[in-house]
Amino acid sequence: MPGPGNEEIGSPAREQIRKRIAAIVELSAFPLTVQKIISALGKEALTIQALEEVIRHDQSLASKIVSVANSAFYHVQRGVHVNSLDQAILVLGMNTIRNIAMGISIFRIFPLPYMVLKQMWAHSYRVALASGFLASRIPQSDREISFLAGLLHDIGRVVLMSLGDKSAVSGFLYVRGMDIIRREQEVFYCHHMEAGYWFLKGISLPDEITLPVLRHHDVIEKTEHPLIVAPVCIAEGLVSKLSDDESTDGEWSDSVVALATKFSIDQTVLTECMQLLDMEDEFINTFFES
Numbered sequence: 001m002p003g004p005g006n007e008e009i010g011s012p013a014r015e016q017i018r019k020r021i022a023a024i025v026e027l028s029a030f031p032l033t034v035q036k037i038i039s040a041l042g043k044e045a046l047t048i049q050a051l052e053e054v055i056r057h058d059q060s061l062a063s064k065i066v067s068v069a070n071s072a073f074y075h076v077q078r079g080v081h082v083n084s085l086d087q088a089i090l091v092l093g094m095n096t097i098r099n100i101a102m103g104i105s106i107f108r109i110f111p112l113p114y115m116v117l118k119q120m121w122a123h124s125y126r127v128a129l130a131s132g133f134l135a136s137r138i139p140q141s142d143r144e145i146s147f148l149a150g151l152l153h154d155i156g157r158v159v160l161m162s163l164g165d166k167s168a169v170s171g172f173l174y175v176r177g178m179d180i181i182r183r184e185q186e187v188f189y190c191h192h193m194e195a196g197y198w199f200l201k202g203i204s205l206p207d208e209i210t211l212p213v214l215r216h217h218d219v220i221e222k223t224e225h226p227l228i229v230a231p232v233c234i235a236e237g238l239v240s241k242l243s244d245d246e247s248t249d250g251e252w253s254d255s256v257v258a259l260a261t262k263f264s265i266d267q268t269v270l271t272e273c274m275q276l277l278d279m280e281d282e283f284i285n286t287f288f289e290s
């Protein structure tokens with residue numbers, strides 16, 4: 001598989017797609033929020049006050065962050081109803097707010113039908129929640145980075161749908177499991193893991209995010225950042241196993257089960273993860289509407 005360190009010389013058609021993805025990056029007028037957040041990722045440069053300041057200027061983003069703080073998961077933990085951005089910041093903390101702000105801002109730049117973005121967001125948020133939860137049970141993994149990698153894991157599907165014929169979008173949204181990868185390669189000469197990797201590299205996200213995106217259907221023994229790749233891979237499989245949503249991709253395959261076993265993700269942990277997804281289901285389904 002093409003990837004970092006073994007990039008194939010692509011066919012002209014494949015190179016063309018890659019150039020079109022680079023053009024999306026170049027033409028995207030990322031709001032200041034995202035520019036500041038991206039440049040501060042992994043550094044201490046962004047203070048909570050600076051983050052609050054940029055979010056305050058984006059009403060829709062601010063209200064979504066307040067709704068995350070009121071989702072069942074945080075509500076059960078804290079037992080308080082959050083009414084303001086100030087309170088949301090206290091409940092969620094800087095990293096969660098940064099991740100949500102980045103995820104929403106990236107999804108918003110793609111000119112796709114609302115229903116497509118809504119469904120892709122719901123699937124991505126489920127994988128993010130599961131990935132963050134599983135990472136919290138894997139020693140030395142990172143819950144927040146695994147959440148963000150999960151939130152962006154299928155951004156390549158959004159990228160490719162935005163490049164395709166508008167009338168064919170639903171054809172890519174409602175193809176389940178591995179068939180989607182075959183369909184993408186037929187039409188775009190690459191699959192969504194590569195498209196997502198190229199796009200996120202283009203906006204300068206670090207390898208600990210871009211590599212799990214590239215590897216999330218590709219359960220291999222040797223990869224960099226295995227402690228982030230693993231929870232994202234397992235989460236993609238688990239969400240696909242649980243969901244009857246037709247837009248979900250992935251498989252609960254023998255290799256995903258073996259990966260879970262390798263990282264000591266047993267049935268008890270999987271059951272807790274499923275309970276978390278269940279608890280957040282209503283919030284996830286309505287979140288993009290607010």
Ligand SMILES: [Fe+2]
Binds near residue numbers: 153192236249
């Ligand atoms: Fe995927």
Ligand SMILES: [Fe+2]
Binds near residue numbers: 123248249
């Ligand atoms: Fe997925």
